[in-house]
Amino acid sequence: MEANMNPTVVTYLAYLLLSVALTIWVARTLFRNGQPFLDDAFGGEERLARSVNHLLVVGFYLINFGYITLNLKLRKEVLTAQEAIEALSIQVGLVLLVLGGMHFFNLFIFSRIRKRKHEVAMPPPVSPSERLMNMKGDYCEPNEGTVPDPA
């Protein structure tokens, strides 16, 4: 057992520990602070908001742990403490960048969901120049492109 704990293995363990801890921290932050956003986006439907939040966080964990696992292998052997720290910093740095990217992507999704909801209820941005009192005939043209209003 002792013989197996060479610097490379120690680096691997430190890498796993650090990256997993960071991922959990970011995911929890996202989960906690994303909730009010989603509550607003789903118009107070708390159960739905909670479930969407949970699903997003699961996706976040999967992608990040997947990346951490794939990124585990060091490109060259580590012999000294200096090399170990250098290798570790590259590995953890990459994980941090991926985490950052994913975090912003999640924020983007949150704000998109929220905007959609506000958009549906938005009043017309311009007011009519005049009003017709009598209009004849009925509207007849089919509208293939129309999607029913979700509101």
Place this chain on the structure above:
Amino acid sequence: MKRLTILHDDRCAFCRRCVEWLRGQPKYLDFEFLPLESELTRERFPELRRSILGGELTVIDDEGGVYYGNDAYIICLYGLREYRAISARLSHPAVRPFVRRALNSVTQHRHTLSELFERV
């Protein structure tokens, strides 16, 4: 507001292209297209004064509200799912004068634009 009736200049290729594009977009409101200068338009909207129908885009909503020119472009965007947010941005007071000028010049130069479209 549930429906928009778009009265467009159907002698202008650019306008016809815009109508084609509008038809294909996902919408919040129902869109209906009619040529500006037609019997049907005059019959349906007898109050719409001929003098105003100088060929500029006109939109009538189902409550009888009439939008001309640049307002008409914006109300069209408002009816589209992907462009409602943009319609709000374009009608923000800070950019409104520039947008108005830009859209008016589109209306003015629509025949030139049509020629360009036909060339490509």
